[in-house]
Every structure is written in structure tokens, then in C-alpha cells.
Amino acid sequence: IYAVHGIGGTVLTFRGVVAHLEPDQPIYCLEALGSDGSWTCLEELAALYIKDLLAFQPKGPYHLIGSSFGGMVIFEMARQLHAQGHEVGFLGMLDSGNMGRRNLWTRKERMREKLHFFRRRTLMHLKRLATRKLREWPRYSAGRVLAVGRLMQSTAWRLMYRFYRAPNKLPAPLLNMKRVYQSSGLNYVPKKYAGNITLFMARDQHNDNARVVDQLGWAGWAEQGVEVIDVPGDHNSLLQEPHVKVLTEEMTKCLARYAARNLGRSGAGL
Numbered sequence: 001i002y003a004v005h006g007i008g009g010t011v012l013t014f015r016g017v018v019a020h021l022e023p024d025q026p027i028y029c030l031e032a033l034g035s036d037g038s039w040t041c042l043e044e045l046a047a048l049y050i051k052d053l054l055a056f057q058p059k060g061p062y063h064l065i066g067s068s069f070g071g072m073v074i075f076e077m078a079r080q081l082h083a084q085g086h087e088v089g090f091l092g093m094l095d096s097g098n099m100g101r102r103n104l105w106t107r108k109e110r111m112r113e114k115l116h117f118f119r120r121r122t123l124m125h126l127k128r129l130a131t132r133k134l135r136e137w138p139r140y141s142a143g144r145v146l147a148v149g150r151l152m153q154s155t156a157w158r159l160m161y162r163f164y165r166a167p168n169k170l171p172a173p174l175l176n177m178k179r180v181y182q183s184s185g186l187n188y189v190p191k192k193y194a195g196n197i198t199l200f201m202a203r204d205q206h207n208d209n210a211r212v213v214d215q216l217g218w219a220g221w222a223e224q225g226v227e228v229i230d231v232p233g234d235h236n237s238l239l240q241e242p243h244v245k246v247l248t249e250e251m252t253k254c255l256a257r258y259a260a261r262n263l264g265r266s267g268a269g270l
Contacts (some may be wrong), residue, residue: 001027001063001090001255002053004070004077007181009034013067016244022252028056034177042100042188046076053077054086061089061262063255067239069185071096075221079193088195089258092251095202095235098217100188196224198254200247204234229254 001021003014009032018027030049039045053062062081066074071093078088102110125144129137197218206216215226229250233243 001025001065001251003027003029004049004064004066004073005030005032006067007069007178007185009177009181013239016239016241017065017248017251020245020248025252025255032177032181034180042072042076042184043080045184046073046080049073050077050080050084060087061258062086063090063092063258064088065090065092065094065251066096067094068096068235069181070094072099072185072188072190075190075193075197076188078195079191082194089262090198090251090254091193091195092198092200092254093216093218094200094247095205095238096199096216098190098221099185100190101217101221103187103189190221192220193222194224195222197222197226199226199228200231200238200250201228202234202238203230203232204237 003011003017005011006013011029011031014027014029021027030052033039033045033048039048060081062078064074064077066072074091074093075096075098078091081088102113105113125140129140132140199215199218201216215228218226231238231243231247231250233240233247237243238247
């Protein structure tokens with residue numbers, strides 16, 4: 001298994017997965033490259049990871065997992081590997097959303113999605129306020145104001161990275177790894193992948209529409225379909241105890257099914 005980090009860049013989030021895998025199941029984590037100027041978009045980042053991957057293991061199949069932002073990276077890696085004639089086995093996304101699909105929408109569709117998002121969030125916060133005591137309202141409301149500020153800041157960062165014309169010479173204030181990854185994800189324009197996706201969706205994070213209809217934005221992007229597997233926890237806690245044990249067990253079952261389907265083929269193991 002090859003694991004790709006989330007937006008924070010650290011692979012330590014996979015330590016729970018490592019702890020619960022079978023002793024004979026190898027897993028290698030691709031550490032973040034950071035904002036060193038060697039890549040300027042998600043496609044280039046994926047290509048650099050593929051270069052390291054092929055140097056270490058020249059022949060597939062390749063089993064890839066990615067957490068959050070890392071799910072988009074492994075999707076692009078799988079797409080490029082397939083285009084190069086390599087076999088991708090298991091493609092496991094850990095509660096990863098397809099942020100880049102919005103770049104293919106019309107302006108009207110993007111506006112509709114934003115309005116829908118703010119409506120959902122407003123209703124959610126009103127319900128939370130209703131369960132709190134009146135004296136807690138000011139503090140909770142202040143937190144939401146700060147969240148809006150962070151959203152505006154994120155939008156500004158994205159615009160700066162999109163229009164900055166010298167990515168190899170970014171000024172020091174822009175050399176922020178998390179912002180670089182976030183912007184590359186938001187600016188990513190995905191293309192269809194010929195294989196299939198296994199999406200591990202955090203049970204406590206999403207509603208039925210996200211689970212069944214939208215599939216976190218991946219519906220329709222994999223020609224062989226998207227398999228959704230519910231796992232306990234939210235976006236962050238699914239990789240923490242006790243939920244990570246269930247997640248790892250489900251991943252192991254997927255790998256075993258792949259091995260059973262390809263029994264007898266050279267290199268088809270886990």
C-alpha cells in the first residue's frame with residue numbers, strides 16, 4: 001500500500017492504520033514535498049510522486065490510499081499511471097472530496113452550490129444554537145464570525161496562487177505548505193479515471209445525499225464506479241482510535257477481494 005498525506009502534509013495520521021494492518025502487509029507513506037517550487041499544480045505533484053513510486057516499484061499493481069486532500073492526489077496518480085500503461089489495484093479514498101469538480105461548472109452552478117452550502121451551514125448552526133444555553137450564544141456566534149474570516153482568507157490565498165506567474169519564486173509570505181496544497185486542490189481540473197474508486201465515508205460527517213447521490217463529488221468520475229463504505233467517526237476521527245481499527249479492517253477486506261479476483265496473476269498480491 002502507498003499512502004498519500006492530507007492537506008497538513010504529515011503522514012503521521014496513518015500511524016493508526018499501520019498499527020492495525022497485518023504484520024505481513026507492507027505500507028509506504030509518501031511524505032509531503034512542501035512548497036519548494038518543484039511543482040505548481042496537483043497534476044505535477046502527482047507526477048513527482050509517481051516518479052518516486054516507479055523508482056521503488058517498477059511494476060504494478062499499485063494500491064493507493066489518500067486521506068482527505070490526498071484522495072485527490074491518488075486519483076490523479078491513478079489516472080496518470082493508467083495512462084502510462086501501469087495497473088492500479090485498490091484506490092482507497094479516506095473521506096476525500098472532489099474539490100476540483102467545481103472548476104467545470106458554469107458560474108450559475110457554482111453560485112447555486114455556494115448558496116446551498118451556506119443554507120446548510122446556517123441551518124446546522126441554528127440547530128446547534130437551539131441546544132445551547134443563552135449565555136453560550138455570544139461565544140458560539142463569535143466562533144462563526146471567525147470561521148467566515150478564515151473562508152475569506154482562504155479565497156484570497158487561492159486567487160494569489162492562481163494568478164501568481166512565478167511559482168518557482170514565490171515570496172516568503174506565500175510559502176505556506178497547507179495553503180499551497182489547498183489552492184492546488186481548489187484549482188485542480190479532474191479528468192475521468194478508467195478504473196474504480198473505493199470511498200470510505202465518515203458516518204458522522206455526511207448526510208444521505210452526500211453518501212448515495214453525490215459521493216463527495218466523485219459520482220461519475222470513475223468509469224468502473226464508486227464503492228462507498230461507511231466507517232465510524234468524522235472527517236478527522238476516522239483515522240483515530242477506536243474508529244481507525246474498523247477503517248483498517250474494511251481496507252484489508254478490499255485488498256483481500258482484489259487479491260482473490262486476481263489469484264494466480266504475477267504481482268497481484270497485496
